[in-house]
């Protein structure tokens with residue numbers, strides 16, 4: 001079975017790639033980051049350097065990865081620009097940064113899904129998982145020093161882009177259901193790897209104080225849920241976004 005994981009060289013993506021590979025998937029890792037020395041492609045995991053803001057590059061990557069069909073697409077690439085480890089306030093966000101965030105976090109997922117569409121296996125437990133975020137349901141934090149709302153390190157552009165991705169997940173689930181193909185999302189809260197590590201210590205402490213389980217999550221805990229969502233055990237789940245946030249954003 002063939003899988004594609006975008007952002008698979010990042011913190012969460014790496015855990016997802018390892019999990020899928022250990023479950024017997026051949027995985028194409030599409031990430032813009034260079035492949036680290038000593039991490040060359042294997043029979044199971046193929047590394048492709050792909051700029052996911054580039055439509056032509058996405059087309060090439062998906063076509064090559066799916067030549068023998070496709071069972072799993074995990075959209076995990078994402079960016080969350082910060083200022084000194086904290087969320088930028090809205091007036092600090094210029095249009096280039098806004099567009100870049102939407103291009104990586106939302107537009108690239110539309111493109112990978114559109115290109116994967118004809119290759120996804122019908123009625124054979126194929127599925128898409130979009131890595132959304134708990135903050136898709138929340139506002140960006142208020143100005144520094146204010147305590148209203150939940151505090152977290154993501155800007156308004158990041159929150160809005162992840163809300164767009166969450167909504168796209170619902171439309172895709174409906175559009176593919178007739179082919180027996182599922183589309184779900186996973187919404188991590190505060191995870192102590194990848195972009196979580198770019199958070200200032202003082203901001204992190206404020207976040208952790210809000211977490212009912214009292215600690216950040218791990219990328220393995222996100223991979224657990226992705227593993228479940230792509231498995232036959234989740235055969236009756238589609239259009240669902242599963243929070244993995246230690247109880248941060250109850251609903």
Ligand SMILES: NC(=O)c1ccc[n+]([C@@H]2O[C@H](COP(=O)([O-])OP(=O)(O)OC[C@H]3O[C@@H](n4cnc5c(N)ncnc54)[C@H](O)[C@@H]3O)[C@@H](O)[C@H]2O)c1
Pocket residue numbers: 006007008009010011012013030031032033050051052053075076077078079080104131132133134187188189190191192193194195196197
């Ligand atoms: N870490 C958290 O606390 C957290 C919380 C909620 C959601 N998320 C989401 O989880 C996903 C993974 O986050 P992470 O913490 O592992 O971060 P990360 O920065 O370690 O991983 C993101 C990956 O995306 C890749 N990427 C970024 N721009 C790209 C581009 N233009 N083309 C190709 N690849 C590109 C990066 O190279 C990187 O490997 C993201 O979508 C993020 O928004 C993370």
